[in-house]
Amino acid sequence: MLRIRRVQERIESEYMGDEMKTPVHLYIGQEAIASGVCAVLRDEDAVNGNHRGHGHYLAKGGDLKAMIAELFCRSTGCSKGFGGSMHLVDTAHGNMGTSAIVGGGIPIGTGQALAFQMRRLDRVSVVFFGDGAADEGTFYESVNFAMLKRLPVVYVMENNGWAVCSPTAARQCAENVFHRGADPELLFTARIDGNDPELVRAAAEKAVARARAGLGPSFIECATYRILGHAGCLQQDPKGYRDPAEVEAWRERCPVRTYRDRLLEGGLLDPSALDRMEAEIAAEIDAAFAFARTSPLPTADDLHTNLFRG
Numbered sequence: 001m002l003r004i005r006r007v008q009e010r011i012e013s014e015y016m017g018d019e020m021k022t023p024v025h026l027y028i029g030q031e032a033i034a035s036g037v038c039a040v041l042r043d044e045d046a047v048n049g050n051h052r053g054h055g056h057y058l059a060k061g062g063d064l065k066a067m068i069a070e071l072f073c074r075s076t077g078c079s080k081g082f083g084g085s086m087h088l089v090d091t092a093h094g095n096m097g098t099s100a101i102v103g104g105g106i107p108i109g110t111g112q113a114l115a116f117q118m119r120r121l122d123r124v125s126v127v128f129f130g131d132g133a134a135d136e137g138t139f140y141e142s143v144n145f146a147m148l149k150r151l152p153v154v155y156v157m158e159n160n161g162w163a164v165c166s167p168t169a170a171r172q173c174a175e176n177v178f179h180r181g182a183d184p185e186l187l188f189t190a191r192i193d194g195n196d197p198e199l200v201r202a203a204a205e206k207a208v209a210r211a212r213a214g215l216g217p218s219f220i221e222c223a224t225y226r227i228l229g230h231a232g233c234l235q236q237d238p239k240g241y242r243d244p245a246e247v248e249a250w251r252e253r254c255p256v257r258t259y260r261d262r263l264l265e266g267g268l269l270d271p272s273a274l275d276r277m278e279a280e281i282a283a284e285i286d287a288a289f290a291f292a293r294t295s296p297l298p299t300a301d302d303l304h305t306n307l308f309r310g
């Protein structure tokens with residue numbers, strides 16, 4: 001969680017320099033979700049993230065240097081500089097890629113679960129998406145199909161209350177996203193505080209065990225908040241669409257700080273170990289940015305590589 005947070009902060013602080021020629025959707029405030037879920041996954045399990053995908057990619061073991069190089073559009077980037085922030089891929093660690101199409105990853109991750117089942121592989125597919133993606137019809141089609149086929153898939157909805165500038169209440173009738181009425185045999189559901197990494201991990205553990213046992217899909221709704229703007233750095237976020245008191249209240253519930261305090265108070269984390277962690281992370285981030293800056297850009301000759309041709 002700390003590593004994701006510090007990476008996001010560095011990107012935010014350097015974004016106005018305009019070297020990163022890509023929109024970025026930062027994950028600050030939501031770190032407990034990717035971290036808690038990926039803690040129970042194996043390398044060979046698959047993850048599909050979304051446009052706000054840096055946390056998913058890193059928590060699943062994605063290479064930081066290749067991610068930062070991708071933001072700098074360099075040929076050493078994880079999508080060879082062609083994808084940018086919303087297309088992070090590292091299949092060696094099960095990061096199957098993301099789609100900038102809201103809801104686009106849901107059927108893709110469902111299809112991966114179908115492939116795992118058909119090949120009799122002991123693997124689980126996890127899809128991360130926002131409350132906005134849950135407004136898309138493809139979500140309901142995918143969940144229905146996964147229940148029908150009892151697919152090893154875990155749908156993780158990060159409900160941060162907003163889709164760009166639209167609050168959830170303006171887009172969704174009552175609490176229709178949460179499948180309260182669903183038959184728990186067909187779909188395991190959980191609705192949890194997404195800022196508590198232990199709760200997230202516990203729910204993910206149940207869902208993943210159910211998937212591995214061949215019992216079918218799960219849906220976990222994680223309540224959380226995006227602390228920064230929808231895209232770019234904070235100063236680019238339009239003002240006035242959110243109540244500052246709402247942002248402040250969620251800042252108080254910062255998952256990184258509250259969990260750090262819980263570990264320190266419980267004697268589970270030594271302050272000197274925390275300092276070491278901070279230093280290691282800072283050095284790793286410095287190295288990743290230096291790697292990105294000194295990496296070559298793709299050339300004109302690369303323009304037609306990695307494309308499907310008719």
Ligand SMILES: Cc1ncc(C[n+]2csc(CCOP(=O)(O)OP(=O)(O)O)c2C)c(N)n1
Pocket residue numbers: 025051052100101102103129130131132133134160162163164226230
């Ligand atoms: C199919 C589609 N519709 C609209 C958009 C524009 N768009 C990009 S992000 C976004 C909001 C997504 O909200 P949510 O899924 O809740 O994720 P969050 O940004 O809150 O993390 C929208 C509408 C898009 N990229 N794709």
